[in-house]
Each structure stands twice: as structure tokens, then as C-alpha cells.
Amino acid sequence: MWSGKTDNKHELFTEEDNYTVLGSGAEFAGKATFKGTVVRINGSFEGELSADDAVIVGEHGVVKGTITCGMLVGKGRVEANVTATQKVQMLKPAILLGDVYSPSFSMEEGVVFHGRSHMDTSDLESYATRSQEQERVNLSHSTEA
Numbered sequence: 001m002w003s004g005k006t007d008n009k010h011e012l013f014t015e016e017d018n019y020t021v022l023g024s025g026a027e028f029a030g031k032a033t034f035k036g037t038v039v040r041i042n043g044s045f046e047g048e049l050s051a052d053d054a055v056i057v058g059e060h061g062v063v064k065g066t067i068t069c070g071m072l073v074g075k076g077r078v079e080a081n082v083t084a085t086q087k088v089q090m091l092k093p094a095i096l097l098g099d100v101y102s103p104s105f106s107m108e109e110g111v112v113f114h115g116r117s118h119m120d121t122s123d124l125e126s127y128a129t130r131s132q133e134q135e136r137v138n139l140s141h142s143t144e145a
Contacts (some may be wrong), residue, residue: 006024008097018036018037018038019037019038019039020034020038020039020040021038021039021040021042022036022039022040022041022042022043022044022045022061022119023042023043024042024043024058024060025043026042026043026044027043027044027045027046028043028044028046028047029037029046029047030033030046030047030048031047031048031050031139032045032047032048032049033050033051033108034048034050034051034052034053035051036052036053037051037053038051038053038054038055038056039051039053039054039056039069040055040056040057040058040059041055041056041057041058041062041063041076042058042060042061042062042076043061043062043066044061044062044063045061045062045063045064045077045129046063046064046065047064047065047066048065048066048068049063049065049066049067049068049069050067050068050069051069051070052069052070052073053069053070053071054069054070054071054072054073055067055069055072055073055135056072056073056074057063057072057073057074057075057076057077057078057094057096057127058076058078059075059076061074061075061076061077061095062076062077062078063076063077063078063079063080064079064080064097065079065080066080066082066083067080067081067082067083067084068082068083068084069082069083069085070084070085070086070088071084071086071088071089072084072085072088072089072102073084073089073090073091074088074089074090074091074096075090075091075092075093075094076093076094076095076096077094077095078090078094078095078096078097078098079096079097079098080097080098081100081101081102081115082096082098082099082100082101082102083102084100084102085102085103086102086103086104087102087104087105088100088102088104088105088115089101089105089107090106090107090108090109091111091137092108092109092110092111093110093111094107094108094111094112095111095112095113096111096112096114096115097112098115099115099116099117100115100117100118100120101118102115102117102118102119103116103119104119105117106109111128123137124135
């Protein structure tokens with residue numbers, strides 16, 4: 001029992017896995033791209049977030065802008081257009097304000113969603129490009145004011 005052995009099945013992180021965490025209270029504004037990593041947002045992110053793996057928005061996390069990823073799991077506030085190549089899963093008490101482009105989109109009862117859902121997977125890449133271009137236009141107008 002106390003031999004110092006670890007049971008790898010119960011380890012949260014392994015050496016082979018890559019995790020990026022924006023911790024509670026942290027703020028980031030700009031463009032971030034992640035390859036082969038799971039991204040967890042517990043703080044505040046504003047801008048373009050791109051990850052080829054999962055993006056997890058924690059219960060106190062806030063994301064504003066655009067998200068392009070493999071999978072989005074959200075419990076926090078997402079004010080973004082989301083393009084996910086695998087799925088989008090929103091869990092209570094999440095708030096999602098923006099359009100969703102994904103082959104699979106699910107929400108628990110109690111989630112707030114205001115936007116449009118596009119589940120046609122034939123053109124996900126062009127959706128992501130258009131969404132990022134629209135975000136750049138929105139940001140340029142807000143900085144001019």
C-alpha cells in the first residue's frame with residue numbers, strides 16, 4: 001500500500017500528454033495556437049484561440065473572440081464563434097453566445113445558448129476562416145471607436 005508505486009490509471013497528467021492551462025485570475029489577449037495539446041481556460045482569454053485537440057473552458061473561464069479546435073467542452077462563458085472538427089459539448093452552467101460549426105453539438109439542460117448551430121461538416125475549414133476574418137473586422141472597429 002505505501003510501497004511508493006503509482007497507479008498510472010489514476011494519474012491526472014502523464015509525461016506523454018501536453019496540457020496548457022490559463023489559470024484562474026489570469027488574462028490573455030491576442031492570438032494563440034496550440035498543436036497536440038489540451039487547452040484549459042480557467043481565466044480570461046480574448047482573441048483567436050486555435051487548438052488541434054480539445055479546448056476546455058472551466059466554470060469560471062471566459063473566452064471572447066473565435067475558437068477553432070477539435071473539441072470544445074465548456075462550463076464557463078463563451079462569447080465566440082466556435083468551429084470544432086469533432087464536437088462541442090456545453091455543460092451546466094455554461095453560457096454560449098455565438099455561432100457553432102461542428103458535426104456534433106450537445107447542451108445540458110440549464111445551459112444558455114444564443115446563436116446559430118451549423119452541423120454541415122462539408123465546409124468546416126471555410127467556416128473557421130470566415131469566423132476569424134469577421135472577428136478581425138469586429139476588433140478593428142472596436143479599436144477605432
